[in-house]
Amino acid sequence: MIDATAVHPAACGCTSCLVGESVPLSGATEAQVAALLLGKLEDRTGAEFRVQATYQACAAAPLTEAVPKAVTVQASQGLMWFFDSALLPLRPTP
Numbered sequence: 001m002i003d004a005t006a007v008h009p010a011a012c013g014c015t016s017c018l019v020g021e022s023v024p025l026s027g028a029t030e031a032q033v034a035a036l037l038l039g040k041l042e043d044r045t046g047a048e049f050r051v052q053a054t055y056q057a058c059a060a061a062p063l064t065e066a067v068p069k070a071v072t073v074q075a076s077q078g079l080m081w082f083f084d085s086a087l088l089p090l091r092p093t094p
């Protein structure tokens, strides 16, 4: 099994996707989407991504140190993924 190095457009059926060198966005796992958004997989999707993170902050856990409780990623083709903070660690900029 080859590890994919790039993510292609949804439903792509090119030879690279067929042999596993790349993966179509519609078949990407949560880990592959996280790697794509973190710059660890090449983005050839042509998609725009909307990332929504929900934080819980209070005096004992200020926002500058908070990790998101939930992260939702939507792609322009109507695809959606849900992440826990371990897969897609996001921190607010102080």
Ligand SMILES: [Zn+2]
Residues within 6 Å of the ligand: 008, 009, 012, 013, 014, 015, 016, 017, 018, 022, 023, 024
């Ligand atoms: Zn492809």
